[in-house]
Amino acid sequence: EVQLVESGGGFVQPGGSLRLSCAASGFIFSDYDMDWVRQAPGKGLEWVGRTRDKANSYTTEYAASVKGRFIISRDDSDNSLYLQMNSLKTEDTAVYYCGRDFDYWGQGTLVTVSS
Amino acid sequence: DVVMTQSPLSLPVTLGQPASISCRSSQSLVYSDGNTYLSWFQQRPGQSPRRLIYKVSNRDSGVPDRFSGSGSGTDFTLKISRVEADDVGVYYCMQGTHWPPFTFGQGTKLEIK
Numbered sequence: 425e426v427q428l429v430e431s432g433g434g435f436v437q438p439g440g441s442l443r444l445s446c447a448a449s450g451f452i453f454s455d456y457d458m459d460w461v462r463q464a465p466g467k468g469l470e471w472v473g474r475t476r477d478k479a480n481s482y483t484t485e486y487a488a489s490v491k492g493r494f495i496i497s498r499d500d501s502d503n504s505l506y507l508q509m510n511s512l513k514t515e516d517t518a519v520y521y522c523g524r525d526f527d528y529w530g531q532g533t534l535v536t537v538s539s
Numbered sequence: 540d541v542v543m544t545q546s547p548l549s550l551p552v553t554l555g556q557p558a559s560i561s562c563r564s565s566q567s568l569v570y571s572d573g574n575t576y577l578s579w580f581q582q583r584p585g586q587s588p589r590r591l592i593y594k595v596s597n598r599d600s601g602v603p604d605r606f607s608g609s610g611s612g613t614d615f616t617l618k619i620s621r622v623e624a625d626d627v628g629v630y631y632c633m634q635g636t637h638w639p640p641f642t643f644g645q646g647t648k649l650e651i652k
Contacts (some may be wrong), residue, residue: 448602459641461588469580469588469631471641485639526578526633526641527599530585 426450426528430520433533440512440537446505446522446530454478454500457525460507462518463532472496472520475505490516512537541565541637545630545644551652558619560647562632567612569636576635579608579617582646583628591630592617619649627651 432444446458457480460472473486475496484496495508505522512535519532542565552558568575579592589647590599595615605620619626632644 466628468646469582469633469643471643472641474639474641487640526580526635527590527593529589531587 426524428522428524428528428530430522430530430533431510433520433535435538436512436535437511437539438514438537441462441508441510442512442535444507444509444520444533444535446507448503448505448522449522451524452499453503458496458498458505459526460494460496461521461523461529462473462516463521464515464518467518470518472507509535514538540640541568541634541642543632543634543642543644544591545632545647548645548647550647550649552619552622552649553652554624555621558626558647558649560617560623560630560632561584562610562615562617562644563617564613564634568615568634568636569612575611577608577610578633579606579637580631580633580643581626581628582631586628588631622649622651624651 427449429447436442457476459474472506473496475498476483497506514537517537521529521532523529573593577588577595579590580622582588591602595610607618629646629648631646
């Protein structure tokens with residue numbers, strides 16, 4: 425059974441940093457592109473970024489709104505996906521979901537950026 | 540970026556009746572490989588999104604056949620043949636042809652009348 429479990433969310437002040445993790449199981453992690461998608465309170469879905477699979481050299485792509493501030497990484501030996509969020513802004517407040525090429529999603533972790 | 544526009548944004552439906560959601564893209568979603576990367580997602584209240592349909596009309600595993608997707612080019616539709624109480628939630632279309640970025644529609648809130 426495919427499972428994705430996010431962790432690391434919490435409360436942070438503007439300008440701060442936070443690192444989210446996503447633990448994957450039930451599939452060959454290195455074979456899949458992995459995404460981060462976020463949802464601000466009461467709002468729609470916004471794609472944050474993607475790390476490609478091993479076959480695509482683990483390249484990463486980001487939404488313009490987070491490029492230069494967020495870094496996606498993965499550890500295939502540990503079946504883990506990460507989102508390092510730096511220079512956080514209040515508008516980054518959202519539930520952050522990790523997803524396996526959009527066909528499976530985690531339960532999400534809430535990040536609140538506020539002073 | 541490709542803009543995805545859904546209509547209606549609110550959809551009250553009587554139980555057992557059909558429902559239809561439209562999604563239009565600002566440019567054709569046909570990719571150079573001939574595929575059209577248009578997906579539909581359901582998000583029930585308090586839950587994570589769940590993909591229902593990929594590449595316009597392919598149902599994901601476990602999705603009831605009451606759900607169907609159709610369309611081409613820039614115009615796409617999600618249809619529910621007979622709405623059940625379990626279908627309440629927000630539905631999103633998403634394009635995966637011209638990425639980055641992947642872009643979602645605004646969402647359509649389906650409620651029972």
